[in-house]
Amino acid sequence: MSDRIRLAGLVAAVALSMGADALACGDKFLVAGRGTRYQRPKNARAANVLIYANPSSGLPAALQSVPVDTLLKREGHRSTTVETLDQLAAILAGGRFDVVLAANTVVSAVEKLLGGAADAPVLVAFCIKPTGLQPVVAEATAPCTVKAPPKERSLLEAIDKAVLKHDKNAKKAQQARG
Numbered sequence: 001m002s003d004r005i006r007l008a009g010l011v012a013a014v015a016l017s018m019g020a021d022a023l024a025c026g027d028k029f030l031v032a033g034r035g036t037r038y039q040r041p042k043n044a045r046a047a048n049v050l051i052y053a054n055p056s057s058g059l060p061a062a063l064q065s066v067p068v069d070t071l072l073k074r075e076g077h078r079s080t081t082v083e084t085l086d087q088l089a090a091i092l093a094g095g096r097f098d099v100v101l102a103a104n105t106v107v108s109a110v111e112k113l114l115g116g117a118a119d120a121p122v123l124v125a126f127c128i129k130p131t132g133l134q135p136v137v138a139e140a141t142a143p144c145t146v147k148a149p150p151k152e153r154s155l156l157e158a159i160d161k162a163v164l165k166h167d168k169n170a171k172k173a174q175q176a177r178g
């Protein structure tokens with residue numbers, strides 16, 4: 001009888017010591033911020049993104065830490081990169097884009113090319129701080145959407161918001177015509 005009690009006590013001790021491990025199996029994933037990733041909303045759609053990476057604007061240097069083309073492709077977006085204002089004007093005239101990414105130092109030049117059309121692409125401006133090589137311009141105080149160098153999540157959220165804004169503007173323009 002005492003052997004049975006000892007055996008039952010041993011089994012209970014082993015079960016209690018293993019029970020804590022078994023119950024804690026998935027708890028580590030509930031810690032805030034650990035194991036979470038950026039998830040796009042279900043209604044998000046792929047966008048045509050045009051990146052105006054003029055070397056004098058400082059944007060290419062700011063984007064070196066984040067592989068923007070790879071990031072956009074992974075999320076389903078299509079991206080095109082141009083480096084000069086002439087290339088930007090030609091590609092805007094010939095293609096349909098939803099979002100234009102540019103540095104805050106060149107916002108006014110890009111806005112002139114976009115015009116005031118209701119279905120024009122939405123401009124997402126990166127906050128670029130002027131370096132010693134770049135002249136300090138009044139345009140540097142233009143409104144910024146994303147800080148540079150960007151974090152993946154903030155860039156993707158800004159693009160998703162810009163796509164929603166573009167779709168609303170296009171819908172309003174279509175209703176005004178018809």
